[in-house]
Amino acid sequence: MTNPAPSSNPFVRKIEGFVSLTDEERTALAEASASPRTVKAGTMLVEEGQSPRGVHLILEGMAYRYKLRANGRRQITAYLVPGDLGDIDVALIGEMDHSIGTFSDCQVVRMSSETVLRLQEHAGIARGLRMGTLVDEATLREWLLNVGGRSAIERLAHLLCEVHVRLDAVGLTKDTAYDLPLTQTDLADTTGMSQVHVNRSLMELRRGGLITFRQRSMQILNLPELRRLAEFKANYLHLGVRSAA
Amino acid sequence: MTNPAPSSNPFVRKIEGFVSLTDEERTALAEASASPRTVKAGTMLVEEGQSPRGVHLILEGMAYRYKLRANGRRQITAYLVPGDLGDIDVALIGEMDHSIGTFSDCQVVRMSSETVLRLQEHAGIARGLRMGTLVDEATLREWLLNVGGRSAIERLAHLLCEVHVRLDAVGLTKDTAYDLPLTQTDLADTTGMSQVHVNRSLMELRRGGLITFRQRSMQILNLPELRRLAEFKANYLHLGVRSAA
DNA sequence: CGGCCGCTTGACTAGTCTCAATCAGTGTGG
């Protein structure tokens, strides 16, 4: 069976990682993501407490969900990579319970709920979007396990493995290398560690010959060993056979 | 405005915490949850790796989602209290990425995907179910913040506040007391702590006059102070005005 | 009555955090 060539649109590409689409559906997705706007690094797209205004779709760059504590501590709860979408049903709630910000300059589309509803009239797209929601939730569970149950170095290793797979699914890796526009502080707020300890743990991964990481460029030198260390299994991302290759 | 008397069916009651239902919708929900089966404490309802067979609805008792590491460590990723439902779209995935087990004897309904689809033909129910999914995800984010960003004692305090609100929403509290059929080991696997440290932290909460907890019976003695300690805000549960009272 | 599970407590250890200083890279204005 021959699949169509992977689309250059990461939204199309992500959904096609979950389900097969008709040409019509591919076109509908491409049209819905046709006119992105550029957002600078360090921008807040939405803030906790605001009422949600549309659904954000990331086409380029990297963004993240987070929550703040009163003492200023920030917990990052998700990364949004190209093709990723905010909660499709977010219009149902009165106010956001978390914020979304950008790590790097991004190309972002803000889709209205009506647009989302229109897209969901296509059966394939509807299934793909719901798969996306399931995977978001599964990823949160895995992050919870990561922070609750793994050691510092395992946590980082697992995170790096996950990002690798997710970027690979939308064609944004060069073999085992990828762009990771995060500071060590960002990694710390993701994994529930201090920045200093992230630094030391990264050093250990480097000394072990597992990775290099400088200038926001992540290079995995020994993927099998990194996965073994992290006990990484990609099943929770539900990429299925289509992307297994 | 007078609302109808709260239903004794926790499923109906939970959905009505999110949206207004018509009599017809209430009836449909009640019918779908009409014939539960009894499941003993310590049963696995579903295991990671299996293909999902229907959607589980808890009507009585308490269950939990969890993931296991190779070394045997267990991370609990969610509590399922009466009225709670597994992922409604779970039929879309090929195999479970986590397991579900019971803390106590439970009354459980296994609904087929067709039943779920039929329920979703009612607009109000569809909205309520999607709200439930949003709240599940928001709760996971809060748990991640809890484990990643709070101290041991704050974590436990926050968890106890959350369970109180959720049980209250389905009428299962007696003022600030409720049934919590968990061992200290269960709490440890929920919060990413050791059992010993859970014990010491609970002791501290007791010594501070904040709670009593014995024989699976949790009594919050000083709710305002417990919430202050945990920095607890219930906004992420999106119970809205209907249940705010 | 015995066994087992869950809770409690003590002693010691270890992983991680905090504080602090230094260094490197980038961008800016003079």
Place this chain on the structure above:
DNA sequence: CCACACTGATTGAGACTAGTCAAGCGGCCG
């Protein structure tokens, strides 16, 4: 083109939270 400022990375020292190991206790069930 250079001095300066700022952000982010690195490293050291010491403190502390939480984990591990171990023993004892109490209640419940068969």
